[in-house]
Amino acid sequence: DADVTQTPRNRITKTGKRIMLECSQTKGHDRMYWYRQDPGLGLQLIYYSFDVKDINKGEISDGYSVSRQAQAKFSLSLESAIPNQTALYFCATSGSGQEETQYFGPGTRLLVL
Amino acid sequence: SQQGEEDPQALSIQEGENATMNCSYKTSINNLQWYRQNSGRGLVHLILIRSNEREKHSGRLRVTLDTSKKSSSLLITASRAADTASYFCATASRGSGYSTLTFGKGTMLLVSP
Numbered sequence: 500d501a502d503v504t505q506t507p508r509n510r511i512t513k514t515g516k517r518i519m520l521e522c523s524q525t526k527g528h529d530r531m532y533w534y535r536q537d538p539g540l541g542l543q544l545i546y547y548s549f550d551v552k553d554i555n556k557g558e559i560s561d562g563y564s565v566s567r568q569a570q571a572k573f574s575l576s577l578e579s580a581i582p583n584q585t586a587l588y589f590c591a592t593s594g595s596g597q598e599e600t601q602y603f604g605p606g607t608r609l610l611v612l
Numbered sequence: 613s614q615q616g617e618e619d620p621q622a623l624s625i626q627e628g629e630n631a632t633m634n635c636s637y638k639t640s641i642n643n644l645q646w647y648r649q650n651s652g653r654g655l656v657h658l659i660l661i662r663s664n665e666r667e668k669h670s671g672r673l674r675v676t677l678d679t680s681k682k683s684s685s686l687l688i689t690a691s692r693a694a695d696t697a698s699y700f701c702a703t704a705s706r707g708s709g710y711s712t713l714t715f716g717k718g719t720m721l722l723v724s725p
Contacts, residue, residue: 503654532712541700541715542655549711557712589654598643598662598704601713603654 502526503604505590511610512580520575520607522590530593531573532601533557533565535586542589548573549595580611618701618719626724631688633719635701636681642704644677645713646686649698658686658699691723 503524512518522531529550534542534557544557546565554565562584566574577584588607593599619634635644643662647655661668661677661684668675674687688695698720702713 534715539717541717544712544714547712587652591655598660600645600657600660601655603656605654606652608652 501605503590503592503602505588505604505607507607508605509608511612513612514581516580518577518580518609520588520590520609522573522575522604524571524590524592524602524604526592526602527570528592528602529570529595530599531567532591532593533563533573533575534589534591535559535584536589536606537586545575577611580609582611585609585611618699618716620719621717622720622722624722624724625691627691627693629691629723631691631695631721631723633686633699633721635684635686635716637684637701637703637705637716638682639703639705641679644675644684645702645704646673646675646684647700647702647715649700649718651697655700688721691721693723693725695721696723697721 506521532547533545536542543559545563547555548567551567564576590604591601593601617636641663643660645660646658648658649655659670659675661675672689677684698718700715700718702715
């Protein structure tokens with residue numbers, strides 16, 4: 500079984516709709532992250548959480564919100580989706596040290612019409 | 613904004629040849645990591661090099677780090693068709709308290725049989 504899972508894997512929605520992307524992990528990590536990737540570009544950090552009570556904005560948090568329901572679960576919401584939020588979204592986890600590597604989920608491909 | 617910038621953007625070689633990718637960054641770092649992404653999938657960690665290290669090996673991978681030039685290189689020796697992927701550098705920088713990674717835009721490597 501995969502250590503980091505994301506649901507749904509693909510989603511098509513319309514402008515103005517609310518959508519939630521979910522991430523679960525079985526690695527026992529405290530830290531979780533949400534990134535978006537646009538074609539030909541690297542990853543941009545949306546939000547991150549270092550434990551259940553900690554939520555931090557990344558470089559592109561506008562238009563997004565998150566919820567850390569438990570150590571193993573971190574959800575990303577688009578309250579009112581817009582076409583330029585069409586992208587590939589990745590969840591990742593890491594341990595709590597200074598030299599931790601990140602473990603990525605398989606991604607959610609989102610299309611906003 | 614992205615901390616790391618990979619060069620070249622794309623690289624096409626034959627099986628058995630070596631592939632070299634470069635990464636430049638802007639601020640002081642704690643460590644630099646390289647990740648691999650197969651088309652549309654989640655990133656996979658390859659190797660981490662600390663700021664006080666100059667070279668590191670892992671199998672067919674060799675990473676160098678020059679902190680005076682703020683640059684790193686990833687060498688894949690004896691490449692295989694299965695190495696075809698995008699490769700990203702990521703830095704853990706002082707500005708974020710070394711708490712998050714900043715990814716570059718990646719180098720797309722194509723290895724032809």
